[in-house]
Amino acid sequence: MFMPLGIFLFGWTSKASIHWFPSMVGAACFGFSAYMGFQTLMSYLSHSFKRYVASVMAANNFFRSLIGGLICLSAHPLYNNLSANSPNYPxxxxxxxxxxxxxxLALIPLIFYFNGPKLRARSKFAN
Incomplete structure (x- = not known):
């Protein structure tokens, strides 16, 4: 839950009249949660698909890079179109x-936590 908190804190404290420290605290919350989410995802995938770990990591890297590239295309229009409504908070x-x-998206780990054994039991590639 640190990721949404960090995003909200960063977005609403990024203003010239507000000190830079609160927005950096938000960025740190986001960075911490992104790192922890990445590490737990890698651990989950490597423990769930031990025999095919190289393929799973390659597929994860491919889709992460693809989504990261597509998100970059939508960031500029998102912030430009919505900053016109509130020029004080760009x-x-x-x-x-x-x-x-x-x-x-924070609900996804809960789904894997409660339904993980059932999902892995349906897969012919899981251990």
Whole structure:
């Protein structure tokens, strides 16, 4: 839950009249949660698909890079179109949308936690 908190904090404190420290605290919260999420995902994948770990890591890297490249294409229009509504907070509303998306995506680990054994039992590649 640190990721949405960091995004909201960064977005709504990134203003010239607000000190730079609160937005850096938000960026640090986001960075910490992104690192922890990445590490737990790698651990989950490597423990779930031990025999095919190289293929799983390659597929994960491919889709992560693909999504990262596509997100970059949408960031500029997102922030430009939403900053016109609030010139005092140029990244506030765009970060709010990303924060709500992060809240929805935070449910994915819970789904894997509660349904992981059932999902792995249906896969012919899992251990």
């Amino acid at each position: 990244v506030g509303w765009g970060s709010t949308i990303l924060g709500f998306i992060a809240i929805l």
